[in-house]
Amino acid sequence: MVRSRRWLFPVAAVTVVAAGGVAVGVAQASNPITVSGAETAPPWPVPAVADRPERARLAGLTNVWGEDLAMHVHAHLSITVDGEAVTLPGDIGHDSGTKFAAPLHTHDTSGIVHVESPRREVFALGQLFTEWDVHLDATSVGDLGDGDGRRLTSFVDGSRWAGDPADIRLRDFEDVALVVGPADEAATAPPAFRWPDDYR
Numbered sequence: 001m002v003r004s005r006r007w008l009f010p011v012a013a014v015t016v017v018a019a020g021g022v023a024v025g026v027a028q029a030s031n032p033i034t035v036s037g038a039e040t041a042p043p044w045p046v047p048a049v050a051d052r053p054e055r056a057r058l059a060g061l062t063n064v065w066g067e068d069l070a071m072h073v074h075a076h077l078s079i080t081v082d083g084e085a086v087t088l089p090g091d092i093g094h095d096s097g098t099k100f101a102a103p104l105h106t107h108d109t110s111g112i113v114h115v116e117s118p119r120r121e122v123f124a125l126g127q128l129f130t131e132w133d134v135h136l137d138a139t140s141v142g143d144l145g146d147g148d149g150r151r152l153t154s155f156v157d158g159s160r161w162a163g164d165p166a167d168i169r170l171r172d173f174e175d176v177a178l179v180v181g182p183a184d185e186a187a188t189a190p191p192a193f194r195w196p197d198d199y200r
Contacts (some may be wrong), residue, residue, distance in 0.1 A: 015076035033126040038134040046089040057128035065101040067118040073172035076193040126166030138164040153187035
């Protein structure tokens with residue numbers, strides 16, 4: 001099954017107050033962002049080269065290959081299911097052979113998401129998942145989560161994210177973790193990502 005709806009913008013910065021009164025500086029859409037992606041089990045492969053421009057278009061993104069950049073930041077995404085890491089594939093939204101690069105893309109399997117744009121804009125995690133063709137909403141990723149005895153818990157920089165992870169704004173050196181585990185167990189954030197020196 002594939003869920004597909006129109007993107008709703010704009011995205012604006014807010015402050016979310018987590019349980020216990022801890023303020024977490026985050027950003028989310030003023031209207032929900034709905035991912036267009038398949039509800040399937042991992043591993044989730046990178047879309048075929050020929051499909052990547054259309055996946056980007058569905059995410060509201062265009063080809064920025066070769067354009068001068070006004071924005072170049074990096075975020076990190078990790079996904080764990082029942083304690084096992086799920087690989088974020090390289091070349092989501094990117095292909096050097098056809099000179100295609102969406103503003104959100106990956107180069108390798110490190111989990112690093114490149115945010116490169118000729119304009120300073122707000123980009124959200126849900127756009128990356130639409131490019132990847134993997135379903136994401138407040139309760140599930142792919143076909144995992146709501147309804148199968150598991151629960152999806154999201155973290156931003158180690159703090160629990162209270163809303164739909166599709167709405168998470170991607171900021172420089174932000175560490176996003178999606179954790180899927182038994183619904184009757186409390187999830188914990190994974191260790192912080194250690195950025196390679198050449199990104200600092």
